[in-house]
Amino acid sequence: MIKKIYIYLVLFATLMMSIGGGVSIFMNLADLLSPPVYYQSFEEYKMMVKDRELSISESEMLQQYNQMKEEYQKREKRRAQNGLIKSLGWIIIPLPIFIIFQRKLVRSEA
16 A cells, blocks of 8 residues: 555656646747847946946947847847756656656556
8 A cells, every 4th residue: 555655656746747847848948939038228228338438439339239139149048948958857857767657556556
């Protein structure tokens, strides 16, 4: 009886881990395909830069702003890729354990 409860608990835990990994994969894929689009506006950036530096032209500020936006997009894409790889671990690692214990359950009931 205790062995059966243990098997059910392991099956439940590994199934929950796999479901959580699947949800996380979906979220990271969504971030990868459609990254967050909020950026600091150019006006906000201009005010921030003017507080720090007084001798910078508006064209240089615009160039720096565009570079900051591109770096933000690249960083978010790398973060989503990294999260996707980590999420795969939440499926790949518990899945064999789930399969092994499911077979044990079938054998013990037969």
